[in-house]
Amino acid sequence: MDIKEIKTTGLKREFEITITNKSIDQLVQNKISELAPKANIPGFRIGKVPHNIIKMRFGKQIFGEVVNESLNNASKKIIDDFKINAATQPKMDIKSLDEGKDIKVNYSVEVMPDFKVPDLTKLKITRPIVKVEEKQVEESIERIAKQNSKTQKVDKDRKTKFNDTVVIDFEGKMNNQVFEGGTAKGHHLKIGSNSFIPGFEDKLIGKNSGQNFDIDLKFPDDYQAKELAGKKVVFNVTVNEIREDIKTEINNEFAKSLGLENLASLKKSVKEQIENQHSIQTRSKMKREILDLLADSLDFELPNTLVEDEYQNVCMAMKPNQETLDKKDKANDEGMSKTEKNDALIISKRRVRLGLILAEIGRLNNIKVEEKDTQNAMMQELQRYPGREKEILDYFKKNPDAQNQLSGPVFEDKIIDFIVELAEVKDKVVNTNDLYKEDSINIKDELKKEKSNKSKPKVSK
Numbered sequence: 219m220d221i222k223e224i225k226t227t228g229l230k231r232e233f234e235i236t237i238t239n240k241s242i243d244q245l246v247q248n249k250i251s252e253l254a255p256k257a258n259i260p261g262f263r264i265g266k267v268p269h270n271i272i273k274m275r276f277g278k279q280i281f282g283e284v285v286n287e288s289l290n291n292a293s294k295k296i297i298d299d300f301k302i303n304a305a306t307q308p309k310m311d312i313k314s315l316d317e318g319k320d321i322k323v324n325y326s327v328e329v330m331p332d333f334k335v336p337d338l339t340k341l342k343i344t345r346p347i348v349k350v351e352e353k354q355v356e357e358s359i360e361r362i363a364k365q366n367s368k369t370q371k372v373d374k375d376r377k378t379k380f381n382d383t384v385v386i387d388f389e390g391k392m393n394n395q396v397f398e399g400g401t402a403k404g405h406h407l408k409i410g411s412n413s414f415i416p417g418f419e420d421k422l423i424g425k426n427s428g429q430n431f432d433i434d435l436k437f438p439d440d441y442q443a444k445e446l447a448g449k450k451v452v453f454n455v456t457v458n459e460i461r462e463d464i465k466t467e468i469n470n471e472f473a474k475s476l477g478l479e480n481l482a483s484l485k486k487s488v489k490e491q492i493e494n495q496h497s498i499q500t501r502s503k504m505k506r507e508i509l510d511l512l513a514d515s516l517d518f519e520l521p522n523t524l525v526e527d528e529y530q531n532v533c534m535a536m537k538p539n540q541e542t543l544d545k546k547d548k549a550n551d552e553g554m555s556k557t558e559k560n561d562a563l564i565i566s567k568r569r570v571r572l573g574l575i576l577a578e579i580g581r582l583n584n585i586k587v588e589e590k591d592t593q594n595a596m597m598q599e600l601q602r603y604p605g606r607e608k609e610i611l612d613y614f615k616k617n618p619d620a621q622n623q624l625s626g627p628v629f630e631d632k633i634i635d636f637i638v639e640l641a642e643v644k645d646k647v648v649n650t651n652d653l654y655k656e657d658s659i660n661i662k663d664e665l666k667k668e669k670s671n672k673s674k675p676k677v678s679k
Contacts, residue, residue, distance in 0.1 A: 219292060223300065229328045229521050231302065235292045235310075237285075237321040245284040246273070253280075281317055289323060296325060303330040305521040305574070328521035335578050336515045341641040343511075346503055346648045348496045350489050354650075358488050363468050366476070369461035378425045378460055383408045385459035386422070392451045399443075400451070404458065415441070418453065430456045499653055505634050508641070513572040520570050528566040536562060576633050585632050587625045595624040 219241065225232040250272050257267040259275060273280070293308055308327040315321055369383045378384055384407055390400025409419045421433045433453040441447040466472060473484040533550035536558065551559050579585070596614055600607045614621050 219288070219295070221292060221296060221299070224324075229305065229331055229519055231300070231327055231329060233296055233300075233325040235289070235296075235321075235323040235325050237288050237292070237323075239318060239320050242281070242284055242288065242321065245288065246277070246280050249280045249284060285315065285321065288321075292323070293325065296327075302327060304328070305330045306523040328523050330578075331518045331520065331574065333516055333518040333575075333578070335575065335582060336512070338579070338637050338640040339642070341508065341511055341637065343504055343507055343638070343641045343643050345643050345645045346500055346653050347645050348500075348648060348650055348653050350492050350496070354492060355485055355489050358492060359468055359484060362476070362488070363466040363472065364463075367463045367466045370464050372427075372460040372462055375426075376460070378409065378423055378457065380410050380423060381408070381463065383461040383463070384422055384425075384457055385461065387456045387458060388453050390451050390453045392446070392449055397446065397451070400453070406461075422455070422457070425457050427457055427460050430454070496650075496653060501634075503653070504638065504643075505631075508634055508637055509572060512575050513568055516571070516575065518571070520567055520574070524570045524573075525563075525566050528569050529562055532562045532565050532569075533559075576630060579633050579636070580629060583636060585629070585636060587629045587632070591628045591632070592621060592624055595628050596621065599624065 219238075220236040222234045222236075223231065224234050247269075250269050253272055253276070254267060254269060255265045257272055258264050259267050259271065262268075262271070289310060293310075296302060296308075297304065304327050306328040308325060311324040311326070313322040313324060372382075386405050386407060387403045388401065388405065390397055392400075407414065407419070407422070409422050412419070415435060415437055417435050418433060421431075421435075425431065431454075433455055434450070435453065436450050437443075437446045437448060439448040468481070470480045473479070473481045476484065478484045478487060530550045533554065536554070537550075551562065554562070596611075599614075600610050603610050
């Protein structure tokens with residue numbers, strides 16, 4: 219086997235692998251010798267099949283196996299001998315692959331850029347702190363009481379109004395045909411809950427118990443059921459009963475109805491829940507600050523393959539409503555303006571740069587995702603789908619790639635925790651609005667941050 223480095227362009231290294239016909243032929247003969255003692259071919263006793271017969275019968279298969287093994291060995295040798303720290307999966311371009319001739323392959327790989335991770339002990343991070351006040355606890359308990367309030371039938375003769383709960387029968391028709399999911403009897407609906415399509419609950423106001431009437435509506439254009447989206451329908455509705463809320467007394471009995479010992483226990487539990495929610499948001503804020511600091515700290519050459527892969531993802535995210543028809547024949551950036559494509563490239567480079575920095579921090583500090591970490595992440599994912607736990611668990615079991623996708627965020631979180639331990643963290647008391655301000659970061663936010671930070675000095679390597 220002969221390996222020559224033929225080209226170096228930026229982070230891309232290219233090699234030429236030559237495997238002589240003589241060495242391939244010898245490996246094929248070795249394979250045949252291994253198979254011969256257990257070869258079972260009709261007309262011959264086991265272990266007595268001539269080598270030339272085995273080669274006639276299984277030659278192409280053996281040749282393929284030998285070539286694959288040889289190329290894998292060549293790849294490993296390149297990685298070891300040339301000390302390649304691969305950033306991407308190596309690619310092999312086979313130039314000649316004929317039995318009886320030397321095999322020639324062009325091998326290319328992009329290597330990790332050379333950069334130095336910033337001193338994490340010098341990172342200055344703000345930890346926003348919100349003190350939970352008694353008023354917040356009381357307001358939360360009042361909301362819980364409202365959500366758990368009971369209703370009673372209205373005995374006096376009056377019309378329905380906002381916040382009433384009506385017991386109704388309804389039947390929906392589209393083009394005079396009953397459609398699936400549009401019919402129910404004895405349904406309890408709180409007017410103003412916005413649990414039905416827009417306009418339905420408004421038409422229930424001012425009606426009498428026992429009244430029957432039609433409601434003409436149009437489903438929203440973006441309705442989840444595509445067969446109903448944007449379609450005109452008619453609901454025939456009968457109001458069977460009008461009910462109103464019974465004010466819930468917030469006391470020990472109410473706390474016990476929720477499974478707690480007394481009102482004091484309820485207040486303590488609610489306060490802890492609020493504190494936990496604030497803690498999650500605080501960590502999210504700190505994480506964003508850390509990621510921004512890291513992404514803005516260095517400027518170095520990036521592997522083109524990683525940038526291109528991320529660019530495709532960003533382009534898709536920038537066009538979430540685009541139909542993906544004939545996807546094989548269309549680029550993800552088709553139809554995007556020059557400015558939009560440039561913006562997508564800027565975001566892609568930022569994400570790749572940040573990903574490489576995090577990976578290097580993990581490598582240098584031996585931070586790894588253990589099996590128990592992935593299992594915990596899977597359990598958290600199951601909790602997001604109450605009632606569908608078995609279905610989701612089966613999905614993970616049947617799709618190893620889905621399990622692997624969980625490790626990325628886990629790895630990132632472990633690195634963030636590691637950085638927080640080292641960094642200079644300063645607590646800052648803020649109010650609730652400030653803590654949750656700009657809670658969602660989208661692509662436009664990423665772009666704005668990257669462009670604004672281009673004017674700041676970075677360490678180049």
